[in-house]
Amino acid sequence: MNQPFLTLAQIDEVADTIRARSKRQPRIGMILGSGLGGLADSILGPDTIPYGDLPHWPVSTVFGHAGKLVIGSLENQPVLVMQGRVHFYEGISMSQVTLPVRVMQRLGVEILVVTNAAGAINPNFAPGDLMLITDHLNFVGMAGFNPLIGPNMQEFGPRFPDMSQAYDRALNNLARQAASETNTQLQEGVYVGLSGPSFETPADLRFLRMAGADAVGMSTVPEVTIARHGNTRVLGISGISNKANLDGDTITTHEEVLEAGALIVPKLEKILRSVLRAL
Ligand code: HPA
Numbered sequence: 001m002n003q004p005f006l007t008l009a010q011i012d013e014v015a016d017t018i019r020a021r022s023k024r025q026p027r028i029g030m031i032l033g034s035g036l037g038g039l040a041d042s043i044l045g046p047d048t049i050p051y052g053d054l055p056h057w058p059v060s061t062v063f064g065h066a067g068k069l070v071i072g073s074l075e076n077q078p079v080l081v082m083q084g085r086v087h088f089y090e091g092i093s094m095s096q097v098t099l100p101v102r103v104m105q106r107l108g109v110e111i112l113v114v115t116n117a118a119g120a121i122n123p124n125f126a127p128g129d130l131m132l133i134t135d136h137l138n139f140v141g142m143a144g145f146n147p148l149i150g151p152n153m154q155e156f157g158p159r160f161p162d163m164s165q166a167y168d169r170a171l172n173n174l175a176r177q178a179a180s181e182t183n184t185q186l187q188e189g190v191y192v193g194l195s196g197p198s199f200e201t202p203a204d205l206r207f208l209r210m211a212g213a214d215a216v217g218m219s220t221v222p223e224v225t226i227a228r229h230g231n232t233r234v235l236g237i238s239g240i241s242n243k244a245n246l247d248g249d250t251i252t253t254h255e256e257v258l259e260a261g262a263l264i265v266p267k268l269e270k271i272l273r274s275v276l277r278a279l
Contacts, residue, residue, distance in 0.1 A: 015103050018054070136166065
């Protein structure tokens with residue numbers, strides 16, 4: 001865990017590198033999760049920057065994460081899309097995991113659309129479903145790994161930021177409207193963020209169900225925490241890739257997580273395009 005806390009100067013170094021490579025002023029940032037990177041192929045007039053070209057930027061080691069920034073236009077909105085992300089389980093600090101969100105904030109991004117692949121804990125969800133994230137459980141933060149631990153960067157926000165409406169109600173309503181307009185089923189629920197990388201035991205999952213979780217994954221919560229600290233509005237959508245295995249009778253694999261992406265991407269694209277048009 002080198003560089004536990006990145007400084008404002010380092011964040012600005014990344015932002016300056018991006019400005020030198022793209023003349024666009026992105027308004028919306030998007031993070032595409034496991035198996036969902038295909039959405040970046042729909043971006044018009046793309047300026048593409050491999051993560052490896054950016055100083056301090058964490059490069060994902062996980063298969064299914066392409067590892068590039070795509071800056072361009074989607075439904076006439078200037079967007080900055082992360083095709084792939086890094087996870088805490090890759091062995092980097094929370095400050096590195098969330099660096100991209102800080103950079104987006106310095107670039108003037110107002111809205112973060114965060115997506116992920118998640119396992120269904122709610123028995124009414126099936127692989128291929130989309131779930132609007134209405135709230136989250138920050139188990140990793142509760143265990144002592146909140147990304148805001150460390151010196152507070154007052155330039156972004158206060159020491160003790162409010163998280164009562166982490167997922168923006170107006171954006172949630174736009175997503176619901178988008179789903180009904182495009183005839184796309186959109187489940188809703190609470191996402192619980194764990195560190196991974198091992199999947200959950202059946203006892204873990206029964207516990208998470210009791211705690212009020214509908215879907216489980218290994219990302220998103222740190223990024224949303226940093227987004228809200230800097231007053232960035234958040235829309236979160238999970239792609240349900242598998243049924244979490246509360247009875248221990250089936251196994252979960254990364255391959256099925258990636259395969260479900262093919263079902264999810266077209267639906268996600270419909271909803272996001274419609275939300276972008278409404279913004
Ligand atoms: N558990 C945790 N993370 C996940 C899962 C899961 O079942 N599916 C996709 N990401």
